[in-house]
Amino acid sequence: MxxxxxxxxxxxxxxxxxxxxxxxxxxxxxxxxxxxxxxxxxxxxxxxxxxxxxxxxxxxxxxxxxxxxxxxxxxxxxxxxxxxxxxxxxxxxxxxxxxxxxxxxxxxxxxxxxxxxxxxxxxxxxxxxxxxxxxxxxxxxxxxxxxxxxxxxxxxxxxxxxxxxxxxxxxxxxxxQVSLPSEARVRLKRYIEPEAGEVDLTREDILVAVGRGIQSKDNMELAEELARALGGELCGSRPVVDQGWLPLSRQIGKSGLTVKPKLYLALGISGAPEHVEGMKNSGLIVAVNTDPQAPIFNVAHYGVVADALELVPALTEAVRARKG
Ligand SMILES: Cc1cc2nc3c(=O)[nH]c(=O)nc-3n(C[C@H](O)[C@H](O)[C@H](O)COP(=O)(O)OP(=O)(O)OC[C@H]3O[C@@H](n4cnc5c(N)ncnc54)[C@H](O)[C@@H]3O)c2cc1C
Missing domain, CATH: 3.40.50.620 (HUPs)
Structure with missing residues (x-):
């Protein structure tokens, strides 16, 4: 055989x-x-x-x-x-x-x-x-x-x-055929579905994703402005959600959403497997990270080794200028 x-x-x-x-x-x-x-x-x-x-x-x-x-x-x-x-x-x-x-x-x-x-x-x-x-x-x-x-x-x-x-x-x-015990010691009692968010991120074409590299709640505004300029939505990694800087309905990854936008812009996200699981099938992945060895660069189509806090305001301005 x-x-x-x-x-x-x-x-x-x-x-x-x-x-x-x-x-x-x-x-x-x-x-x-x-x-x-x-x-x-x-x-x-x-x-x-x-x-x-x-x-x-x-x-x-x-x-x-x-x-x-x-x-x-x-x-x-x-x-x-x-x-x-x-x-x-x-x-x-x-x-x-x-x-x-x-x-x-x-x-x-x-x-x-x-x-x-x-x-x-x-x-x-x-x-x-x-x-x-x-x-x-x-x-x-x-x-x-x-x-x-x-x-x-x-x-x-x-x-x-x-x-x-x-x-x-x-x-x-x-x-x-399998012969299983009539009573399992572990039983599923119920599913708890996550609450629906105010926007359906799984349908968005452009997502600006923020990771721990954004460093403080005050800096979230920078990413939010970029998302607005691009006509996209803001989302993030788990630490950002755990800190309360974004609601759970905007978490991407294993214990959050799986998304497939046309553009996924990852700012200060290391690229842990639990995060990558939720975004790896995006059409175009652009990652910004200060660490050239960050695993996010393994899945990104374009990578920028830079400080997101410096790059993002310049990028927002450039997008606004291009859109007129
Ligand atoms: C069961 C389980 C489920 C999980 N589910 C999820 C999930 O659904 N989603 C999820 O995201 N995670 C999940 N995690 C957590 C996951 O393992 C990682 O801890 C998490 O994704 C890391 O988030 P991060 O990349 O934002 O932070 P970090 O890993 O801390 O990375 C921060 C990155 O920012 C960079 N950086 C720092 N400063 C700057 C700067 N100024 N400019 C640019 N870059 C900078 C650093 O070089 C670093 O690469 C899960 C873990 C477990 C065990």
Whole structure:
């Protein structure tokens, strides 16, 4: 039997999440280079129709069970462990998101298998799998080689473009049974939806985003004036929101909004993965930062190494002059 690479597909309120397609794109590459098959594993309840979207994989294992209806890591890890014991995949790629965060580590414990989180890449070289992982908000990178299988890899958003993992091809779908305990120790009690903001930033074409580099609440006015001159809206990173300089409805990133404006102007934002997750698909990213090594420059199309407090007023004036 050919070795298989698994990608665990995450769904959220009836939709397959983007990170699942990113994981499929990476899984496809690894499967092709290591001559393995790529299998998407779809745990859930009454969600078999979603399998049709997973044509990037050679086949889909659909594990349907009422206990898998909600994203509870304990039950999802138990189901995956049961299937992995039966089918012995070589590697299991699992999205690391707020809801699926615990699945990879729990699965590692259940299978007594090596597990890493926050992987941004995976390669198969000379018969060995090697994951590249980030630590400390992207400031440190590690390489982990797996000598035992299954290798369990918690995948951070952005490893590959999601579109690369989408395909119109219809995959072979197999329904598989899992036996789960009737009562899970952890249960989802309710969702709390964030309050709607006064503007819908996800629909804006121009966003001026402010990070801790803005240094004080008084300086927010500078960024606000630039946003106004450009005809855009103001948003920011989490520390700016935590300080109360912007409302939560304007936070971009993992625990805030995901946006895709035509222009994302990042002022004094370091580019931590949790922030990048929410803005990396913007059409044009321009970053201003005093630190030439800031990770935001890895995702920016244009980077300016400068003091935002000096640059922003000059930029506002130039925009106003151009607009007349
Ligand atoms: C579970 C979890 C969820 C999270 N969710 C989010 C989220 O949704 N959104 C989010 O943003 N973060 C989130 N974070 C926090 C994230 O890890 C980072 O801490 C945060 O994004 C850093 O914000 P920052 O870039 O503004 O600040 P810093 O990392 O402190 O960066 C400030 C940057 O400003 C630069 N700078 C300083 N002075 C100037 C100047 N005068 N001009 C220009 N540049 C200057 C510095 O060089 C530095 O690069 C989350 C963290 C966790 C653990």
């Amino acid at each position: 050919a070795a298989s690479i698994w990608v665990v597909v995450e769904q959220w309120q009836g939709q397959i999440t983007d990170i699942s397609f990113e994981a499929l794109a990476l899984g496809r590459e690894v499967a092709d280079t290591s001559k393995a098959t790529l299998e998407a594993v779809l745990p859930g309840h009454q969600c078999a129709a979603l399998a049709e979207q997973l044509g990037c994989a050679d086949s889909v294992l659909c594990a349907d069970h009422p206990a898998l209806a909600e994203p509870v890591p304990e039950t999802h890890a138990a189901a995956l462990a049961e299937l992995a014991r039966q089918r012995q995949p070589r590697a299991i790629l699992i999205p690391v998101t707020n809801t699926a965060m615990g699945v990879s580590t729990l699965l590692g414990a259940l299978l007594d298998a090596p597990a890493v989180n926050f992987a941004i890449d995976l390669k198969a070289t000379d018969g060995t799998l090697e994951a590249r992982c980030v630590l400390y908000g992207g400031k440190v990178e590690t390489r982990v080689r797996f000598s035992k299988q299954p290798a369990i890899i918690g995948l951070w958003p952005g490893a590959r473009p999601a579109d690369q993992g989408r395909s119109d091809r219809k995959p072979a779908v197999e329904q598989v």
